[in-house]
Amino acid sequence: MGNRLPAVLIALGVLLFIAYSSVFVVNERQQAIVIRFGQIQDVKTEPGLYFKLPFGFMDADSVQYIQDQALRFDLDDIRVQVSGGKFYEVDAFVVYKITDARRFREAVSGDRESAEARLSTRLDSALRRVYGLRGFESALSEERASMMREVRGELTADASNLGLTIEDVRIRRTDLTQEVSQQTYERMKAERLAEAELIRARGNEAGQRRRAIADRQVVEFIAAAQRDSEILRGEGDGERNRVFGEAFSQDPAFFDFYRSMSAYRDSMGSSDTTLVLSPQSEFFRYFEDAAGTRPAPTGNGTGTGTTNGAATTPSTAN
Missing domain, CATH: 3.30.479.30 (Band 7 domain)
Structure with missing residues (x-):
C-alpha cells in the first residue's frame, strides 16, 4: 500500500492538470476565441465556464481573450x-x-x-x-x-x-495654428481699433454738436438777458425822469436847491479834491444866499477845478 501511494498522487496530479488545462472562464467584459492548431475553432461571446482540449503547449486548443466593451x-x-x-x-x-x-x-x-x-x-x-x-x-x-x-x-x-x-x-x-492664430489676432485687433476710432469719432462729433448747441443757447440767453436789462433800465430811467419832472413842476425852487446840494456833495465829498473857483461863480450862489439869488456878474463866472493839483473841467450848478 505504501508503494502505491506515490503513483496515486502522481496520477491525481496529472488528472488535475488535465482538468485545469481543459477549462477556461469568460467574464462579462470578454469574448474568447478558441484556437486549435492555429485555426479558429470557436468563439465564445457569453460569460461562463467552457471546456477545450488540454495541452495548449502542444499547439492544441488555446484561448485568446478579446474585450467585449466600448x-x-x-x-x-x-x-x-x-x-x-x-x-x-x-x-x-x-x-x-x-x-x-x-x-x-x-x-x-x-x-x-x-x-x-x-x-x-x-x-x-x-x-x-x-x-x-x-x-x-x-x-x-x-x-x-x-x-x-x-x-x-x-x-x-x-x-x-x-x-x-x-x-x-x-x-x-x-x-x-500658431501662425494663423497670430494673423487672426492681428486682424481682430485692427478691427477693434477701427471700431474704437469710429466710436470715438462719433462721440467727438456728438460732443461738438452738443457744445455748439450749448454755446448758441448761452449767447441767446445772454442776449435775451441784456435785452431785458436794457428794457428795464430804460423803463427805470423813464420812471426816474418822470418823478423828477413831477417834483420839479411842483416846486421848481426846491428842485433847483436839491440839485445844487447834490452837486456840492459829489464835488466836495472827497477829502483829496481841490476846487479853484471864482467866488461869484454860479456854483456858489447858495453859499451867499439861502434863497439862491444869483449875484451880479463880475467876470465870466467860470473857474478852473483841479483834482490832486490837476486841472479839471469847470463845474456849474444849476
Missing part, C-alpha cells in the same frame, strides 16, 4: 486645411466595440494596437476631407454634429472589415 482611442494635433486655405489643429476620438471577434482575429490577429493604427489612418483622412469642404466657422456651429456624422460614416466600412462597430466619433478641439 473602447476608445484618441487622435491628437491633426493639422487640417479648411476651404479658406488656412490650417487648424484638431483633436478627435473614436469610441468603438469589437463585435465580430472572428473577423477581428483574422484581420489583425486580435491585436488592438494594429486595429487602432488602421482606424487612426482612416480617421485622419476623413477629418481632412470633411474640414476641407468647409470653413473654420462650421466646426463652431450647429454643423459640427453633421461633420462628426460624416466622419463616422467614412469609418464604418473600414471598421466593419476589422470586425469593429463605430459607436461614436467626437471632435474635441478645433484651434488655430
